[in-house]
Amino acid sequence: xxxxxxxxxxxxxxxxxALALQxxxxxxxxxxxxxxxxxxxxxxxxxxxxLVGLVxxxxxxxxxxxxxxxxxxxxxxxxxxxxxxVGMVFQxxxxxxxxxxxxxxxxxxxxxxxxxxxxxxxxxRIDEVLRLMRIEHVKDHSPFDLSGGQMQRMAxxxxxxMKPDILVLDEPTSQLDPAGSEEVFQAIQDFSQQGITVxxxxxxxxxxxxxxxRVLLLxxxxxxxxxxxxKIFSREDLKDYGVTAPVYTRVCRALGVKKQGCDGYPVTLExxxxxxxxxxx
Amino acid sequence: xxxxxxxxxxxxxxxxxxxxxxNLEFDRRTTAIIGQNGAxxxxxxxxxxxxxxxxxxxxxxxxxxxxxxTAAELARQIGLVFQNPDDQIFKRTVLDxxxxxxxxxxxxxxxxxRLAVEALEMVGLEDKLAVNPHDLSLSEKKLLCIASVMAMxxxxxxxxxxxxxxxxxxxxxxxxxxxxxxxxxxxxxxxIHDMDFVAENFDRTIVxxxxxxxxxxxxxxxxxxxxxxxxxxVEPPGVTQLAERxxxxxxxxxxxxxxxxxxx
Numbered sequence: 001x002x003x004x005x006x007x008x009x010x011x012x013x014x015x016x017x018a019l020a021l022q023x024x025x026x027x028x029x030x031x032x033x034x035x036x037x038x039x040x041x042x043x044x045x046x047x048x049x050x051l052v053g054l055v056x057x058x059x060x061x062x063x064x065x066x067x068x069x070x071x072x073x074x075x076x077x078x079x080x081x082x083x084x085x086v087g088m089v090f091q092x093x094x095x096x097x098x099x100x101x102x103x104x105x106x107x108x109x110x111x112x113x114x115x116x117x118x119x120x121x122x123x124x125r126i127d128e129v130l131r132l133m134r135i136e137h138v139k140d141h142s143p144f145d146l147s148g149g150q151m152q153r154m155a156x157x158x159x160x161x162m163k164p165d166i167l168v169l170d171e172p173t174s175q176l177d178p179a180g181s182e183e184v185f186q187a188i189q190d191f192s193q194q195g196i197t198v199x200x201x202x203x204x205x206x207x208x209x210x211x212x213x214r215v216l217l218l219x220x221x222x223x224x225x226x227x228x229x230x231k232i233f234s235r236e237d238l239k240d241y242g243v244t245a246p247v248y249t250r251v252c253r254a255l256g257v258k259k260q261g262c263d264g265y266p267v268t269l270e271x272x273x274x275x276x277x278x279x280x281x
Numbered sequence: 282x283x284x285x286x287x288x289x290x291x292x293x294x295x296x297x298x299x300x301x302x303x304n305l306e307f308d309r310r311t312t313a314i315i316g317q318n319g320a321x322x323x324x325x326x327x328x329x330x331x332x333x334x335x336x337x338x339x340x341x342x343x344x345x346x347x348x349x350x351t352a353a354e355l356a357r358q359i360g361l362v363f364q365n366p367d368d369q370i371f372k373r374t375v376l377d378x379x380x381x382x383x384x385x386x387x388x389x390x391x392x393x394x395r396l397a398v399e400a401l402e403m404v405g406l407e408d409k410l411a412v413n414p415h416d417l418s419l420s421e422k423k424l425l426c427i428a429s430v431m432a433m434x435x436x437x438x439x440x441x442x443x444x445x446x447x448x449x450x451x452x453x454x455x456x457x458x459x460x461x462x463x464x465x466x467x468x469x470x471x472x473i474h475d476m477d478f479v480a481e482n483f484d485r486t487i488v489x490x491x492x493x494x495x496x497x498x499x500x501x502x503x504x505x506x507x508x509x510x511x512x513x514x515v516e517p518p519g520v521t522q523l524a525e526r527x528x529x530x531x532x533x534x535x536x537x538x539x540x541x542x543x544x545x
Contacts, residue, residue, distance in 0.1 A: 039448040040420050091446070092419055094367060148364060149318040174445045177318045177474045179514040203448055206519055244449045247477055247519040247536060254540045269519060273526045280527065 003166060003197045004028040004051065008065035011046065011055055020046045022221040023065070028199070033192040035212035035229075036201040039242030043221045044201040045091060048170050050074065051199065053082040070165055084115065087164035091171045091201075093155040097143045104146070105130075105139045108158045115162070129157040132187050148175035156184065160191065167191060169200040173207075185211055206246045209233060209267035217241060234264035248272035255279070282437065282468050283307040283329065288338035290324060299324045300492045303338070311459060311469045313479040313500065316489035317514050322472045323364060325489070326439045330361045342437070357386055360430035364441040364472075366422035369429070375401065375417070376410040379429045386433070393432075400432035401425075403461070404454055419446040424454065431458065438462055440471040444478060456482055476518040480504060480534035488513050505532040 004027065011021040021043050028034055036044050049055040053074045056063040067074040070085045090096040101107040105126060112122045130136045133153040138146060143154060152175045159167065169188070173181035185207055192198045202208050208215060209229040217224040217232055219241045225232055232238075233245040234253075245253070245267070252258070252265045252272050257279045259266045266272040288303040300321045314322050327333045329340060331347045340347040342358060363369040372378040379397035384390070401407050404424035409417070414425055427443060443455050459482055462469045473479055479486060479500060486503040488496040490513035496503050504510070504517045507525070516522065524533035524542070533539045 039450055040446075041418060094365070147318055171446060175442075177316075177514075178476065178516055180318055181474075203446070242449050248523055250536045251520060251523060251539050254536060255543060269523055269526070272523055276523070276527045 001030045002027050002068075003030040003032075003070055004199075005068040006050075006066070007068075009050060009067055010062075010064040011050060012062040013046075013059060014061045016061075019221055021050065024221075024223045025065075026216065026223060026226050028197060030197055031192065031195045032213045033189065033198045033211055034200070035208035035215045036199065036218060037203075037205065037208060037215060037232075037243055038218035038224075042218045042242075044218055045170050046221075047218065048088060048168050048199065048201055051166070051168050052086045052088040053077065053079045054088075083111075083162075083164075085164060086166040086168060087159035087162045088168040089156050089159050089170065089172050091174070093148070093151040093175065096155045096158070097151070102142060103140050104135065104143055104154050107143045107154060108161050111158060111162045125161045125163070129161045132160065133157040134183065149177065149180055152176060153180075153184065156187075160187075164196070166197045166199070169198070169202075171202055172200065173202075173204070181207070205233070205244060206248070206268075209246045209249070217243070228264075229267045230259060230262055230264035233267050252276065282309065282343065284339075284341045285329075286339050288328065288335060288340065290321075290328060290333065290336050298492055300328075303492075303494060305487070305494065305497070307468055307470070309463075309466055309468050310484040311463050311482065312471070312485045312487060313483035314470065314472045314487050314489060315474070315476070315479060315513075315515055316495070320489040320513070321492040322489050323441055326361060326441060326470065326472060329437075330359055330439065331355045332361075353385070356382065356433065356435075358435055359437040359439065360433050360435040361439045362423075362426050362430045362441060362443060364445070366419070366426045369426045370414045370422060373413055374410065375406055375412050375414055375425055378414050378425060379432050382429060382433045396432045396434070397428075400428040403431060403458060404428045420448065420451050423447070424451065427455070427458065435467075437468045437470070440469075440473075442472055442474065444473060444475050452478065476504075476516065477520060480518040480521065488515060490514075501532050501534055504534065 007025050009021055009024040010019055012019050038044055046055060050067055057079050098110050101110060108126050109122055130139055133156055135150055135153045138150055156172055173184050188198060189211055215229050215232040216226045233249045238245055248269055249265045249267050252275060257275045259271055259275055266275045285303055285305045288300060289298055290300040291298045316322055328335060331352050334348055370378055372381055376397060379401055380393045383393035383396055404427055406425060444452055459469050483500050486500040495513050496509055504521050520536055520539055521533055524539055529542050
């Protein structure tokens with residue numbers, strides 16, 4: 001089932017001359033885990049915001065084309081309606097924090113309160129996401145006393161608690177150490193395996209390669225390619241888009257070792273190991 | 282250049298110790314500080330910069346004990362780029378922000394402007410002098426913070442996670458700046474989570490774990506000690522792991538080294 005359909009989307013921020021998004025079309029199936037890559041300021045965050053309705057409802061500006069999220073046309077529905085289907089984790093957790101709550105626990109409750117959930121259900125969900133994101137020990141702290149990494153975990157927890165059908169994340173692990181970011185990726189993958197559709201803008205190419213079903217490459221507001229990680233990271237012209245392939249792909253490309261049964265180079269540690277062992281043998 | 286002896290620190294007298302019994306000396310090698318969130322890395326560099334005061338132990342920069350100097354005096358010697366740019370930025374334009382430190386150490390206005398613009402050119406923000414810093418993207422804000430500290434031309438430059446939110450182009454700018462500072466014989470110290478970047482750019486690596494120094498040495502030597510790194514929950518760089526898995530003998534730090542080793 002098509003969970004997201006974007007058809008000829010064009011968008012220009014108010015006071016800006018250039019289009020931030022130019023004629024973008026793609027479809028995403030239910031339960032897919034999609035990575036959005038590209039250099040900074042090519043429209044990754046704008047595209048994320050177009051999926052949750054902040055573009056155009058919050059930012060205004062000129063808008064053309066269509067975005068359908070689980071059948072709802074984003075343009076014709078309020079952010080409140082859309083928020084019941086799609087949750088978004090902001091790039092900077094500091095901007096996502098409401099500022100109106102005294103503790104991490106209450107902060108996570110914010111969205112749930114606003115959607116009128118019964119108290120018991122709220123408690124259950126909050127406890128679950130606190131555990132999942134491993135921030136139980138700071139649940140009574142003020143959101144502003146957290147470290148960058150803890151705040152980012154709280155930001156993700158607040159959205160996961162809403163149990164959206166579709167989860168949009170904008171560089172959700174930028175503040176985390178490698179072990180923490182692996183943990184968060186695994187938690188998101190668990191979500192995705194429960195059938196939730198996940199869309200993530202990210203610069204950590206090794207992670208994109210490891211976790212995403214398909215990768216969407218953006219450049220100057222246009223969609224360049226939307227394919228498997230092997231296909232995208234094996235493109236000869238990847239550098240022109242300001243993207244570096246995972247280190248495993250770069251090693252295999254330099255040695256001319258392709259992935260077995262596929263025309264591209266390996267993109268993960270495991271695949272690179274397999275391919276290299278075969279070529280050394 | 283910096284000598285740290287028997288340093289311990291906690292945020293409150295009764296609280297848990299964040300750093301305990303740190304002994305380190307810094308020379309002019311580029312140095313990466315790695316370790317998990319909460320290991321004490323940021324606290325450590327704030328102590329070096331005099332933003333926090335030591336509980337126990339001493340920190341000497343050259344002949345001076347850090348505790349005896351004011352933050353303003355230290356500003357001429359040691360620059361720190363904060364982890365969160367919003368903690369550092371507060372002026373109305375990019376140029377004012379980059380000039381702020383210079384004006385505070387009583388540099389004349391025209392010189393300050395020249396130095397600030399030079400630093401902004403290094404990070405590629407020279408066409409945004411009049412822009413309000415809060416309208417910049419996260420990665421641009423980080424570059425502005427780097428430029429503001431670069432402009433001060435201090436002997437010691439510390440970065441706290443400079444590569445957050447940077448794309449390939451941003452990473453290249455930071456790489457160039459580190460090389461440039463090294464050429465000028467300055468001490469560059471960086472807290473960082475990107476191990477591949479560490480392997481490619483830093484001579485020395487120090488691993489913090491639970492407020493203690495777990496490993497300290499040449500980067501290659503540090504990344505060859507997989508088991509000890511695991512204690513600190515740190516994985517060697519991807520390319521190092523791949524080399525080990527396919528049975529290359531030496532500790533590999535870059536793609537080029539990997540390819541060379543295979544050609545042997």
